[in-house]
Amino acid sequence: MADAHTPVLVVDDLRTHFELPIGMVKAVDGVSFELERGKTLGVVGESGSGKTVLSRTIMGLNIASNARTSGSVVYDGRELVGLTPGEMRQLWGTEMAMVFQDPMTSLNPVVKVGRQLTEHMRAHLGTSKQEAKASAIELLRSVRIPEPEERFNNFPHEMSGGMRQRVCIAVALACGPKVLFADEPTTALDVTVQHQILNLLAQQQRERYMTMILVTHDLGVVAGRADEIMVMYAGKAVEKASTSTLFSAMRHPYTEALFRSIPKTGNPKHTRLTAIAGRPPDLIHPPPGCKFAPRCPYAQERCREEEPELQAAPEPGHSFACHYPVGSEAGKAAYEANLAAGVPQTLAAAGQVQATEDLSVVAAAAEEVV
Numbered sequence: 151m152a153d154a155h156t157p158v159l160v161v162d163d164l165r166t167h168f169e170l171p172i173g174m175v176k177a178v179d180g181v182s183f184e185l186e187r188g189k190t191l192g193v194v195g196e197s198g199s200g201k202t203v204l205s206r207t208i209m210g211l212n213i214a215s216n217a218r219t220s221g222s223v224v225y226d227g228r229e230l231v232g233l234t235p236g237e238m239r240q241l242w243g244t245e246m247a248m249v250f251q252d253p254m255t256s257l258n259p260v261v262k263v264g265r266q267l268t269e270h271m272r273a274h275l276g277t278s279k280q281e282a283k284a285s286a287i288e289l290l291r292s293v294r295i296p297e298p299e300e301r302f303n304n305f306p307h308e309m310s311g312g313m314r315q316r317v318c319i320a321v322a323l324a325c326g327p328k329v330l331f332a333d334e335p336t337t338a339l340d341v342t343v344q345h346q347i348l349n350l351l352a353q354q355q356r357e358r359y360m361t362m363i364l365v366t367h368d369l370g371v372v373a374g375r376a377d378e379i380m381v382m383y384a385g386k387a388v389e390k391a392s393t394s395t396l397f398s399a400m401r402h403p404y405t406e407a408l409f410r411s412i413p414k415t416g417n418p419k420h421t422r423l424t425a426i427a428g429r430p431p432d433l434i435h436p437p438p439g440c441k442f443a444p445r446c447p448y449a450q451e452r453c454r455e456e457e458p459e460l461q462a463a464p465e466p467g468h469s470f471a472c473h474y475p476v477g478s479e480a481g482k483a484a485y486e487a488n489l490a491a492g493v494p495q496t497l498a499a500a501g502q503v504q505a506t507e508d509l510s511v512v513a514a515a516a517e518e519v520v
C-alpha cells in the first residue's frame with residue numbers, strides 16, 4: 151500500500167520532439183520530476199518553453215502525428231508512455247483531467263453546459279441521467295456558479311468568461327480526477343476574476359486532495375499556490391525547488407529574470423519591472439552550450455560551449471542547471487565582469503539588482519498580485 155509520500159506521478163527523462171521538414175523541434179527535452187499525492191507543482195516558463203507540450207504528453211493528449219515521445223511517465227505505479235490512445239482515454243476524467251487556457255475552445259458552443267457535464271459523467275462513470283443532473287448542479291454550485299439550476303440550461307455564450315472557466319473546472323472535476331492539470335487557466339480573464347479562479351482551483355485541490363500541475367508563465371501566480379516549482383526554459387527544467395526555497399534561494403539566472411518580471415505590489419515605488427531581454431531560442435537550431443546564454447546577464451565563455459547539467463543545491467529537493475549560479479561567488483564575479491564589460495543584458499538587469507535583494511518582501515507581495 152502506497153503511503154502519502156509515495157509519488158503519484160514519476161516523470162523521467164521525458165522527451166517530445168516534433169518532426170518538421172526543416173528539422174526536429176525539441177519541445178520537451180529530458181524533463182524529470184516526481185510529485186506526491188495532494189501536492190501542487192507549478193510549471194513556469196515563457197511562451198514556447200514546452201509547458202503545454204509537457205502537460206499534454208503526460209496526459210497522452212499529443213495527437214500530432216509528427217510528435218515523437220520517449221522517456222517514462224509512471225502514474226500510480228503504471229507506465230503511461232507507450233499506451234495506446236484508447237488506453238489513455240480510459241484515464242481521462244477519472245484519473246487525470248485538464249483545465250485549458252481558453253474556455254471557449256474546450257466547451258462545445260452549441261451544447262448546453264448542463265449536458266456537457268452530465269454526458270461526461272454518464273460516459274465515464276455510468277451515472278444515470280437523473281443522478282448526473284443532480285451531481286452536475288451540485289458541481290456548478292461548488293465552483294460558485296450562482297443559480298446553478300438555471301445555469302444548467304445555459305449555452306456557454308450566455309455566460310461571462312469567468313463563469314465559463316468555472317464550468318470548465320466543473321467539467322474537469324466531474325469524474326473525480328486524481329491529477330488535475332491547469333494550463334494557464336486564467337490568462338483569458340481579467341485580474342479580479344483570475345484571482346477568484348486560481349483560489350477556486352486551490353480550494354478544490356485541497357478539498358479533493360488532488361494532485362495538481364499548475365502551468366503558467368507568471369511566477370507570481372504560483373507563489374502562494376504551489377508546493378513545488380519547476381522552471382522550464384527551451385524544453386528543459388532549469389530549476390526545481392520547493393516554492394519557499396525557490397523564492398528565497400533561487401540559483402538560476404532565468405528564474406531570477408522571471409522573478410524580476412513579476413509586478414509586485416509590495417515593492418518600493420522606484421522598483422522597475424523588466425521584461426526579459428531577447429527572445430527564447432529557436433528550438434530547431436538552439437545555441438550551443440546553455441540555451442539561455444544569449445540572454446543571460448551572467449553568461450561567460452564556458453556557458454556558450456558547455457551545456458550545464460542539473461545539479462543539486464544544498465537545500466533538499468533543490469536543483470538547478472547553471473555554471474555561474476545566482477548568489478554564488480562565481481555568479482557574482484561573472485555578473486560583475488559582464489557589467490564592467492558593458493554586456494547589454496547585464497546593463498538591462500543592473501537597475502533591477504535591488505529588486506532581488508529583498509526576496510521576502512517580493513515573495514509575500516507576489517501572492518497579492520495575480
Ligand SMILES: Nc1ncnc2c1ncn2[C@@H]1O[C@H](COP(=O)(O)OP(=O)(O)OP(=O)(O)O)[C@@H](O)[C@H]1O
Pocket residue numbers: 168169170175177195196197198199200201202203204214216367433
Ligand atoms: N505539433 C507541433 N509541431 C511542431 N512544433 C510544435 C508542435 N506543437 C508545439 N510545438 C512547438 O513546441 C514548443 C513548445 O510549445 P508549448 O505550446 O509547449 O509552449 P508553452 O510553454 O506552453 O507556451 P505558451 O506559454 O505560449 O502556451 C513551441 O516552440 C511550439 O511551437
Ligand code: SF4
Pocket residue numbers: 402403404440441442443444446447448449450453458471472473474475
Ligand atoms: S550563467 Fe551560464 S550556464 Fe548559467 S544560465 Fe547563464 S548562460 Fe546559462
Ligand SMILES: [Mg+2]
Pocket residue numbers: 201202203333334
Ligand atoms: Mg502553453
